Amino acid sequence: MTPNEANAEPAKKLGITSWLKLKLLGKDKETSLVNTQFLNELSSHKTIGRYDIMEKLGQGSMGVVYLGMDPYIKRNVAIKVSRPYVDHQDTEAKNYRTRFFTEAQSAGRLSHPNIVAIYDAGMHQNFYYLAMEYINGSTLKNFCAKENLLPVSKVVEIMFAACRAIDYAHSRGVVHRDIKPSNMMLTESGDTKITDFGIAHVHTDISYTKGLIGSPCYMSPEQIQEKAVDDKSDIFSLGCVLYELLIGEKAFPGDNHFAIMYKISHSDPVPVLEIRPKIPPILDKIIRKALAKDTSVRYQTCMDFAYDLRVALRGLTDTVKKSKAEDIVDYVHQVSFFDNFTRDQVKNILKSSNLIKVLKGKVLVSEGEIDDSFYIILSGKAVVRKNDKNIAVISRGECFGEMAYLAGDARAATVLAGTDCVLMKISATLLERSSESVQLLFLKRFAMTLLSRLAQKK
Ligand SMILES: Nc1ncnc2c1ncn2[C@@H]1O[C@H](COP(=O)(O)OP(=O)(O)OP(=O)(O)O)[C@@H](O)[C@H]1O
Numbered sequence: 001m002t003p004n005e006a007n008a009e010p011a012k013k014l015g016i017t018s019w020l021k022l023k024l025l026g027k028d029k030e031t032s033l034v035n036t037q038f039l040n041e042l043s044s045h046k047t048i049g050r051y052d053i054m055e056k057l058g059q060g061s062m063g064v065v066y067l068g069m070d071p072y073i074k075r076n077v078a079i080k081v082s083r084p085y086v087d088h089q090d091t092e093a094k095n096y097r098t099r100f101f102t103e104a105q106s107a108g109r110l111s112h113p114n115i116v117a118i119y120d121a122g123m124h125q126n127f128y129y130l131a132m133e134y135i136n137g138s139t140l141k142n143f144c145a146k147e148n149l150l151p152v153s154k155v156v157e158i159m160f161a162a163c164r165a166i167d168y169a170h171s172r173g174v175v176h177r178d179i180k181p182s183n184m185m186l187t188e189s190g191d192t193k194i195t196d197f198g199i200a201h202v203h204t205d206i207s208y209t210k211g212l213i214g215s216p217c218y219m220s221p222e223q224i225q226e227k228a229v230d231d232k233s234d235i236f237s238l239g240c241v242l243y244e245l246l247i248g249e250k251a252f253p254g255d256n257h258f259a260i261m262y263k264i265s266h267s268d269p270v271p272v273l274e275i276r277p278k279i280p281p282i283l284d285k286i287i288r289k290a291l292a293k294d295t296s297v298r299y300q301t302c303m304d305f306a307y308d309l310r311v312a313l314r315g316l317t318d319t320v321k322k323s324k325a326e327d328i329v330d331y332v333h334q335v336s337f338f339d340n341f342t343r344d345q346v347k348n349i350l351k352s353s354n355l356i357k358v359l360k361g362k363v364l365v366s367e368g369e370i371d372d373s374f375y376i377i378l379s380g381k382a383v384v385r386k387n388d389k390n391i392a393v394i395s396r397g398e399c400f401g402e403m404a405y406l407a408g409d410a411r412a413a414t415v416l417a418g419t420d421c422v423l424m425k426i427s428a429t430l431l432e433r434s435s436e437s438v439q440l441l442f443l444k445r446f447a448m449t450l451l452s453r454l455a456q457k458k
C-alpha cells in the first residue's frame with residue numbers, strides 16, 4: 001500500500017484523537033521540543049547539578065545528552081537534560097515534574113547488567129536532568145543502515161540480551177514503551193545496554209498533548225490506537241528492531257507519521273526472507289510472532305521471545321562461541337523461585353535439568369500419573385485442574401508437581417499450559433544427588449509454596 005492509499009481513510013482506522021492531533025494540528029511530521037532558546041541557555045552552563053559538563057554526546061527529540069563528570073566519585077556520567085515547557089509554571093509542567101520523578105524512581109530501582117543504570121535525577125534551574133551510567137559505545141541506530149549491518153549471530157545475541165533485560169524490567173512492573181535502536185546501545189566490548197527506561201513513558205504522555213514526539217516507527221498497534229499497553233507492546237517494538245537490524249530497512253516504513261501508523265495498524269511487513277533470502281527461516285518465524293498485531297498471538301513474555309532467539313542462535317554457524325550458558329544462568333537466577341539460591345547453585349542445577357518450551361493448551365502433568373519430576377515456570381502461565389475444574393492459575397516463579405515428589409504419590413492434579421510456557425523440569429533423582437544445602441533450599445521453597453496455596457484456599 002502506498003502512503004497515499006494509507007491517507008485515504010484515516011479517521012475510521014486510527015484513534016480519532018491521534019488522527020486529529022496528527023492531521024488537523026499539522027503534527028504528522030517529526031516534532032522536536034528542543035528549541036533553540038533552550039539550547040542557547042544550556043550552552044552557557046558549565047555544571048548541571050553537581051556534575052561538570054565535558055562535552056555533548058547527542059540530542060534527541062526531548063533534550064540533550066552530555067558527558068559529565070561526578071566531581072566526588074570521579075566517574076563519567078551521561079547527563080540527559082530536558083525542558084519540556086518554556087512556561088514551567090503551568091499545570092501541565094507540574095504534572096510533568098511529578099511524572100518525571102516518579103518514573104526516574106522506578107527506573108532507578110532497576111539494576112541489571114544490560115540496563116543503563118540511573119544514578120541521580122534533579123532540577124537545575126528550570127531544566128530536568130538525569131545522571132546515568134555513561135556508555136562508551138554507540139547506539140544500534142548505527143547498525144540499521146544496509147551498508148553497516150552486523151553479522152546475523154551478533155544481531156540475535158544482542159536481541160537475546162535485550163529480551164533478557166526487558167523481561168527483568170517487566171517482572172518488576174516497568175514497561176519501557178519506547179524501545180527503538182537509539183535507546184539500545186552497544187558497548188565497546190560488545191555488550192547490549194538498554195536506556196531510557198520509564199522516562200520515555202513521561203515523554204509519550206507529552207506526545208499526546210503536544211503532538212507526536214520522535215518517530216512512531218517502533219510503536220505497537222495498541223500504542224498507536226491509544227489503548228492500554230503492557231509488556232507485549234515492548235515485544236512488538238523489539239520485533240521492529242530485530243527486523244531492521246537484520247535487513248537495514250524499517251518494518252513499517254513511511255513518508256510521514258500518519259503513513260507509518262497506518263501500516264503498523266493494518267499491514268504486515270515485507271517478509272525478511274524476501275529481502276535477504278539467506279537469513280535462517282526461523283528468524284522470519286520469530287519476527288512474525290513478535291510483530292503479530294493480535295496481542296494474544298504475539299509472544300506473551302520476553303522470556304518466551306528470548307528462548308526462540310536462543311534456539312536460532314544455536315543454528316547459526318557464524319556464532320561467536322562465547323558460551324550462552326552464562327546468559328541462561330543469569331536469566332534463570334532472576335526467577336523468584338531462586339531468590340535464595342546463589343548463582344553457582346543455579347548453574348549446577350541447570351547442568352542437570354531440562355529447559356522446555358510448551359505451547360498453549362499442552363497437558364504438562366496428569367492427575368493420577370506416577371512421575372517424580374517437578375517443574376518451575378520460567379515464563380507464561382499454567383492452569384491447575386482437578387476433577388475437570390480449573391482450581392488455580394500459576395505463573396512465572398511458581399512450581400508444580402512438587403507434591404508427587406514430596407508425598408511419593410501419584411499426581412494429585414492436572415496442569416496444562418494456559419499460555420506458551422518455558423519450564424524448567426527437575427527430576428527428584430537429580431535433587432537427591434544435590435548437596436544438602438541445595439536440597440534444603442528447594443524444601444524451603446516448596447514449604448513456602450504450600451503455605452501460600454493454603455492461605456489462598458482460606
Ligand atoms: N547513557 C548514555 N551514554 C552515552 N551516550 C548516550 C547515553 N544516553 C544517550 N546517549 C547518546 O545521546 C543521544 C541522544 O539520546 P536521547 O535519548 O536524548 O535521544 P534519542 O533516543 O536518540 O531520540 P528520541 O529523543 O527521539 O528518543 C543518543 O542517540 C546517544 O548517542
Ligand SMILES: [Mg+2]
Pocket residue numbers: 060182183195196
Ligand atoms: Mg533515547
